[in-house]
Amino acid sequence: MRESITALSALKRRIARIGAIPSALGESGIALGHAPMDAALGGGLARGKVHELFALAASDAGSAAGFALMLALKARGGGAVLWLRTEAAERGQGALYAPGLVALGLDPGALVIGVMPDDVALLKAAVDAVRCGDLGAAVIECRGNPRALDLTASRRLAIAAEKSGVTALFLRTEAVPAPSAAETRWAVRPAVSVALEAEAPGQTAIEVELLRRRAGPSGMRWRLEWDRDGQAFREETLSGAVVPVLRDGPAADRGTESLRQTA
């Protein structure tokens, strides 16, 4: 009888330890530097989880990839970033371009790119990659809704991420949201940028929508502008659908600055 009690208490300790790991990791969210979004996410993007980023239309894929890169930059914490994609994505989307990565703030030396022959290989490699504990962040780019990507595959990825603490950003281009084990699900669209002088396209602007979040509210939309130098998101304008009034000249620039500071 006594023996069984000690065994039972040992077992209880073990279960407590298993239960403690995800919650301990979950507490340290990745602050995105954008107050309303951080508040909605309960302190920031959960570390060691899978986050799905959807580009619902083919032409949104560029912005979604940009958002994935921005989140990876926030999540990596000095570690390397692994970007896995398929050959089909490479053909349809274009190759990742190092000067463009630099322009968004990532040192290409910290990036390893894997181009997989098919979706099955992609998912297999993704699980292996996410298991690797010292990876800063993993971006997994998957096109469409392949049959191999079912709930089991998604759960496997989520468990791997939870164990290692690696944040996995699952970039889904031209895909329809389906049940998955992801912590959050986002839809990403491009947004009209604030023009620079002489009607030049401005800072990278995107519109994100939190489609779903485990244990939390969802359905919020934000328009974000990426600040490369500060490596943070800024709220850009308040209403999403309205094209901003054309502004030019240094005075207008100051105006935007003050708006950003208040936001």
Next chain:
Amino acid sequence: MLAEKIRGGMRIAALDRTAQALGLTIGLALADARARIPDLQVFDADPYADMDWLERLADGCIRYTPSVALDPPEGLVLDIAGCAHLFGGETEMVRMIEARLEAAGMQVRAACADAPDAAHALARFQTLPGADEAAAVRRLPVAALRLDAESETALKRAGLKSVGDVASRPMAVIAARFGAEAVTAIRRLLGEAESPLAPRRIAPALMNERRFAEPVARTEYALQMLEELAGETALQLEEIKRGGRRFEALFFRTDGMVLRLRVETSLPTRDPSAIMRLFHERLESLSDPVDPGFGFDLIRMTIPQTEPLAPSQLALEGGAVSETQMAELVDRLSTRIGRGRIVRLHPQDTHIPEQAQLALPAVDGAAPATWPCPEPGGAPLRPLHLFDPPQPITVGDMATADGPPQSFRWRRALHDVTRSEGPERIAAEWWRRKGGYEPGKGGLTRDYYRVEDTRGRRYWIFRHGMTGDPHWFLHGVFA
């Protein structure tokens, strides 16, 4: 017998012993041969398949000695210096090799000699065994010298029938009459001049092997043996404080074939479990599984090159752990899907956008590189994704003749340009072209524009050329 087409007619390319006994010779027209022997079996000669077979045999022969050279079209040269005693002496070794090759259905002639050329000649031209090697070589016909047909005939006409006859003449005379090649050939044959051997593979830095009295037909057991070899190798590497980056496993089948598995790592290692993980990855990625045939009778692990690797306590050095874990991931993925698919980007010194980066295998290691830093506060000037080659687009109306288009069509979708910046003019690298300094030959200049459409999608488009009717291309997509 085999026939091939030479100078417009089918001629005999190779014969077996039966056909030779019937009086057929190589080079005879097929029609003549058919007339003489009506029930002749003829097959098309396939030199590539022959060469492939010879290479496979050569690989199979490295079980005997590390330096095996090809002697096309039909010979192999094995440098058995220092190896013969492992197989019970020269005669015994030759017998073993002959037995193995004959078991594979081949007719073999083998000869041992001090010089490769002498062995080559003895294997082909010796008819009667000689008292010793020198005497045997001297008795060979002049054909053994491998001279051109003209010189050979001339030697025969001069009454010099055997190698010994030629060698007994003053070399100066031979050189004057038949050229320096004849002298070199003689001296090589007699072992007086060096005849370099070009081995097919360079002897590895480190090698361990297991021989089996009975062939091993189970792949699992063979892999277990490989694991033991990896353990032994690790111990040896640890003693010399070195590690390997490439590991090769060779499975020698009893029928003379060799299965070769190769893995590589981005950092020097000697950890047997890591090496074995990579070998398992490689095995899984093979399109057809390992076929032991009638079994493996020799398994070998080689390391072509070693690199310094200090003994380290990984648990205490935090940085090292992090590096190796990432490196292991890269190794594993590269082994599974191919080294060229897991890449890192490296900068190139050029203005041409698509040539500014070079994707090199991540297994080769990362050299520290500096990328040109963008101006703080500015919008991204380069796209996140780049198309190589650029994608053609059709443009709509122009506001100005040399400005950006007001709309363009890409992949059947129309984009109305609301904002644009440019042109950023990038000239072709005329100094790299032949005659590029001449006007009009330097290549077309590109005028790049950053454009944004009504929905906020940002693209990088360019006009190729400045005059005439220029083409437009979409080169990249901004985030």
